[in-house]
Amino acid sequence: GQSLEQPSEVTAVEGAIVQINCTYQTSGFYGLSWYQQHDGGAPTFLSYNGLDGLEETGRFSSFLSRSDSYGYLLLQELQMKDSASYFCAPRNTGFQKLVFGTGTRLLVSP
Amino acid sequence: NAGVMQNPRHLVRRRGQEARLRCSPMKGHSHVYWYRQLPEEGLKFMVYLQKENIIDESGMPKERFSAEFPKEGPSILRIQQVVRGDSAAYFCASSPLGQGGRENTQYFGPGTRLTVL
Secondary structure (H helix, E strand, C coil), rough: CCCEEEEEEEEEECCCCCCEEEEECCCCCCEEEEEEEECCCCCCEEEECCEEEEEEECCCEEEEEECCCCEEEECHHHHHHHEEEEEEEEECCCCCCCCCCCCEEEEECC | CCCCCCECCEEECCCCCCCCEECCCCCCEEEEEEEEEECCCCEEEEEECCCCEEEECCCCCCCCCEEEECCCCCCCCEEECCCCCHHHHEEEEECCCCCHHHHHCCCCCEEEEEEEE
16 A cells, blocks of 8 residues: 655744655655645645655755655745645656655745 | 646536546656645546556546547546536646656646536
8 A cells, every 4th residue: 555644734934944754655666756835836846856865956955765765855944935735745666656645734934 | 948738727617517627748748647636635646648548547537537648739637427526626747758767757737626516
C-alpha cells in the first residue's frame, strides 16, 4: 500500500525558517517532488529530489533520505505570500504518477 | 512560452449532463496526467496519457469517466451523466518525458472547477 504523512498545519512569522517533514511508504519509489498550492490555485512545482541529500533553490531547499523514507522542505526568510498548502508527492517508477497526501497548510503571520 | 492550458476554468452542469474538460500541454510536452482534487484534500491521480495512447488509467472510475489525447488537439477528460459527487477541481499536468528525474517534472494547469447542481 501507499501512505504519506505530513503535519496538517504549521504556523510561523515573517522572516522565520520553517521545516515541513514528509514520511512516505510507497512501492517502487523513484523520487520526491514538492508542490505549493495557494487557495483556489494550481499546484506549482518547487523542488525534486531523486538522490539522497539537499537540493537548494533560492529560499527553498528540499532534503531526501531514501533509507528512512523521509524528506523535508525548508523555507527560509518566510514571506506572507508563502502562506499556502505544501504537498510532498512521491513519484513512482514505471508510470511516474505523483502521489499526493492532504498536504501541510502553512500560515505566515506578520 | 505558454504553460499548461485548461478550459473551461469553471463548468456548471446539472445532474445527468455531460462534462468535457480540455487540456493543452506545455509546448514540447507529450505526456499528460489528469488529477482530481476534492475540497480540503490532496490531488488524486486519475489517468496518464501520451498521444493516442492511455498509459495508466488506474485512478479512473470504472464508469462514466473517459480520457483521450488525440494526435491533434488537446487532451479531453469526459464525464458522462455527472452526479453531485463529481464536483471537484480537475487538474491537468504535462511533462516532456515519460521517465526521468528532475527533467520529467510535471507542470500543472490552472484547473477546471466543476460544479454539479
